[in-house]
Amino acid sequence: MSSDLRARVEALLAAHDPATTGRPDFLRARFDAGLAWVHFPVGLGGLGAPRAHQALVDAELAAAGAPDNDPRRIGIGLGMAAPTILRYGTEEQKSRFLRPLWTGEEVWCQLFSEPGAGSDLAALATRAVRDGDDWVVDGQKVWTSSAHTARWAILLARTDPDVPKHQGITYFICDMTDPGVEVRPLRQITGEAEFNEVFLTGVRIPDALRLGAVGEGWRVAQTTLNNERVAIGGQAVPREGGMIGVVAQTWRRRPELRTHELHQRLLKGWLDAEVIRLTGERLRQQLALGQPGPEGAAMKLAFARLAQELSGLEVELLGEEGLAYDDWTMTRPQIVDFTGREAGYRYLRAKGNSIEGGTSEILRNIIAERVLGLPAEPRTDKDLPWKELPR
Amino acid sequence: MSSDLRARVEALLAAHDPATTGRPDFLRARFDAGLAWVHFPVGLGGLGAPRAHQALVDAELAAAGAPDNDPRRIGIGLGMAAPTILRYGTEEQKSRFLRPLWTGEEVWCQLFSEPGAGSDLAALATRAVRDGDDWVVDGQKVWTSSAHTARWAILLARTDPDVPKHQGITYFICDMTDPGVEVRPLRQITGEAEFNEVFLTGVRIPDALRLGAVGEGWRVAQTTLNNERVAIGGQAVPREGGMIGVVAQTWRRRPELRTHELHQRLLKGWLDAEVIRLTGERLRQQLALGQPGPEGAAMKLAFARLAQELSGLEVELLGEEGLAYDDWTMTRPQIVDFTGREAGYRYLRAKGNSIEGGTSEILRNIIAERVLGLPAEPRTDKDLPWKELPR
Amino acid sequence: MNAPVLLYSEIEEELRSSVRDLLTDHCPPNAVLARCEGPGPYDLGLWRRLVTELGAAGLQVPEEFGGAGASLRETAVVLEELGRSAAPVPFLGSAVVATAALLACGAGEPLATLAEDGTVAVLTVPFSTPPGSGFPDGVRVDVDGTLSGRVTSVADALPAALLVVPAVGADGPGLYLVEADAPGADVVRRTSLDLTRRLADVTLHGAPGRRLAGPDTAAAVLQRALLTGAGLLASEQLGIAEWCLATTVAHLKERRQFGRVLGSFQALKHRLADLWLDTVGARAAARYAADALAGDSPDTAVAVAVAQAHCGALAVRAAEECIQLHGGIGMTWEHPAHLYLKRAKADQLALGTPGFHRSALAALVDLPGPVG
């Protein structure tokens, strides 16, 4: 860390003693000191410093007892909305939105997925029609986490149905307090409702909240989605971190449950977990050198496969206990906690790992085409006007 | 068995005592008595009787010490050429070819596959051009078993390159002694050469040896290929019949080779083998009721998977011995004998099980489309003239 | 040993279509879903229909006791259909396992009750108990002849009126008939992974019981019941797999993405072809087990182990593929796929896991493990 950066951290701590400063005040001050995300520009929470320095700032502040902005709770804002606003937003948008986004005072959600589109996100049907200085939005979104706590949303809507599907989409910032926004919990097979359905009925969005040009929404969304993918698999994981640790501990603690059949599968699971861990570690070393590899998609794919394998094994290992479930009550968790609940929950929740954020099938397509250079399948939908697509 | 049929068998045996009659003479007499394939018409080796009666005739004659026609050696003639000649042949062709085909005096081979076509058999490029009363054939065929011992071949050739690929094919009977036919052994990864490449250079085929109409070859070939598929998986197999028996015997005989890891895999292999055996038995019971199911394709797919799994396991089980190979000498076996050779041979030869006679990929397509009714992939080659197909 | 009959007889096909018609009318997926969080997770109305209209409860019961005197082959066909509907009825617990135990005891009177009005009986063992387990000693017979002890995770015990209780007295093991509402008997619901077949813990405090089998036969009766349950469960698992496969195929034929019907994508087609292949195998294996049990074949133990090892794993895989290939839709509570996933996963643990049954083959077919 440069001496300048260290001096700024010290100055922040001196002016706002974490022991006596309230959490929001401290976070605002940290943002204003350019120590929120150091690679952002000056005035927007950053210093234009290398991204790698952020971890050092975080560590220093954590050591001094400073509060953090609870990044897991506001992950969509930090990971998806912020980089997109930074790249495509107007000056007004940047200065209005980035500060409360980072401090967590305003939670963001993402209104991309639709029931009728699925993996074919660009087929989305939510319409936005220009009306004076506003756009009027009607449609339905799904799989929206945090929609019930969010103040703002990033939204994709179709503004021109007469052009091919990728060309008629526009990217907006949507006010979740608009009376036309209705949020309904979407219950999952686990019993809980992490996500929501969002019904948009005559929602008015001022044109000033458009992000990027009209019809450029798909291109803008790539920034959002690429940042989502980078976020996955970037953290260093200790050996037996994650689900394998839970299963291995049960195995060690409960010798009466062991059989040779389960033993072989456990060893295979342990091996796979370790290979994935090493793959992630290698990816981390590449990223540290500024050489991001295509292994990000691989990590997500491998992780989903492993989580499903291990959680299925765990239920079998438990035998009679595996027949039970901890709780079917519909709750609204803010984050996914794989280790805080019982085996049955892990088994069911892990099924989503190969669906959410890009299905394993889509990831395999991506690897085959972008990494291995295999040709795309024949496509008939790319040049057809959206309204003429078969449905 | 009807009393008439029994009387015919007894008459044949009385007139041609197997103990004193030469093999070819006996077989010719049996053919002429209509006891070759009883479901064929009278005069062509049959009696127009139900197909199911054949097994009874075979059993009766075998019990009396009569020679058989070595069906494994002449399988292509019996299983593919004969039904096609019966259905599409002229009267001259039927009376000329079926008798020596059945007695084994004339061996047949099949000239369908080509190096450039692979699974897309209908893309074949071997040309047949009309010249007076003859056709002149040029091209290359591959994976032809028995070509070096065959007197005749069934042949697919392109007679019209200006129409879509399925429409420009004609079916011929080809004289393998024509000077334009060159047969070269095709060596496999096992070291041996079961198959051949066949080069056709200016081969002259009289139009009288055409089977079916000009341009109808693809439809004629369906009879040939459907009969190939029926032949697979029809036999009853005892428990531990086939490759699992070899591996299980080694396991029992050699306790020092056992590990828990191999044990679990062996049990899985045994289970799979037994499930496939039961599947085959169920199919056999369906066929006996005249209800052939789509399980034939399934049997071939499952058998290939199992043979590869088990033969790979066997090599691992043998450890140091698995590092050896019995013989790399190029030999020309007439039949495939999985159990007559060592583990390494089985391992390598089994790789062909998922390729020959329809790859496992093609079989999965067939199951998905014909059994499950899933739509075919987008095709661009069906209506294009053959000569315009991208290559 | 007669050659096993692996096809369905005409009578079996007729029974199947009666059961299927009834379930189509009275057990649609949304009804099952709606019920599974209500106070009565079992559909006793449906059960009554199955009993009165089709004689399902007494299918195995000899005609002399008022049953249909049918074979386990027919019972297996009913289980296929119940699996296909994830039907919340106590058929497996009562008409299969408990009935097998009562039959093996020669207990005509309770059997007649079962056959007559669909009174539900259950064998009180944890649902995860595989055939070949030691005789359970969790319930003891006291000197006054009453029973005390606790049995956890008993399937279908919630709607049961009769409990067939393995218990150990001074003279050894026995099977006892206890009324579920007798003084000292307590049946408490557990939260179960499977929403359509619930578990309960049975507690007995000096509950009165009538002995059905004594030390000479109790262990054999228990084994027969567990073996029957395990072997026939394979048919339920086949039914689950078939529903999952058919539902997935139907979804993929309808759903479009990237301008194409999803079902035209080759990777999905190949996965479904493989799944179909293993389902075909499951049908053969399940039929073989039912036929062996029905005919008391000497090969029954092998047949059951093969069927359970194959079908138990297959049903889970089919349900998992069903969820995956439905995409997000399959992850929602509103879609019935999860009912099948949960039943398939619970069934996989029930009466021995696939791994247990596969390992059992080692002894059954002389493929011993490593020495020492």
Add this chain to the structure above:
Amino acid sequence: MNAPVLLYSEIEEELRSSVRDLLTDHCPPNAVLARCEGPGPYDLGLWRRLVTELGAAGLQVPEEFGGAGASLRETAVVLEELGRSAAPVPFLGSAVVATAALLACGAGEPLATLAEDGTVAVLTVPFSTPPGSGFPDGVRVDVDGTLSGRVTSVADALPAALLVVPAVGADGPGLYLVEADAPGADVVRRTSLDLTRRLADVTLHGAPGRRLAGPDTAAAVLQRALLTGAGLLASEQLGIAEWCLATTVAHLKERRQFGRVLGSFQALKHRLADLWLDTVGARAAARYAADALAGDSPDTAVAVAVAQAHCGALAVRAAEECIQLHGGIGMTWEHPAHLYLKRAKADQLALGTPGFHRSALAALVDLPGPVG
């Protein structure tokens, strides 16, 4: 414990490209194929080039003995490239395993010979011997100091001039240096599954030997050599897998069927994506093992077991997919795919199977099996 470095250094990448250039020029697949049935299955001309132009034989040998003094990380990179070419040279046997044994013995003089002119040495143990095996007792040291006995299936022994022989004498185990052409020493070729790395049986009848390690160290030396071999073999397996994947992808990009490039069929694309995924994992695991061996990390045993268990299985799968996805072409002797299949399968058995190494994890990471 330093954080493991899982990337390739610049020096390692340079070494790789030198080796690859040399192999591209002098070890094309058709040459390997043509050689494998001739009288000299090893390409000693190629070996000489590797030795003289790149110092491959002495890579691990300290500079004081005329070697390059490089680490096992570099050696692993060479193995990746040799695997990618299925090169018929005795690098693994001589420059990896025998060299590791000689290094652990501190035997400077033979090491200098190896480094100088590529003299081939081998450790005479069956190629299937895994680390952790007991000390072999097939060769005894007689009272006159000569060696007698037999060792089967020794890899790379055919071109060897020096044999490093584990033998047991009156005072216990030892390692002995025997010249392959010494009186009483006999090396006889076996027919090997792998056409590019041959096996031979070594028979000693009163052959003279020089002791390199005595009872105090012989077992540890042997273990170090086997562990080094097993850990670095993972890099060769990675190279095999990479060739198979790349060759298959190239084939599928070119070959057309049904009017389309085969590589556009989704089922094939997904299989190759999965294969690529596991190849990415293999690179991380193989690098970790090489790094651990190079740095004598306390985690070496785990690193080697993980790398062997993963890479050994992967190379076979990649070679099998290569054959299958080439269709009939891959089944012909003329196509080089079978050379890789045979090497991959033999490598899977070499120095412990994947199953052996996976099972070894049980003790290494405290995941014990069932009790009793």
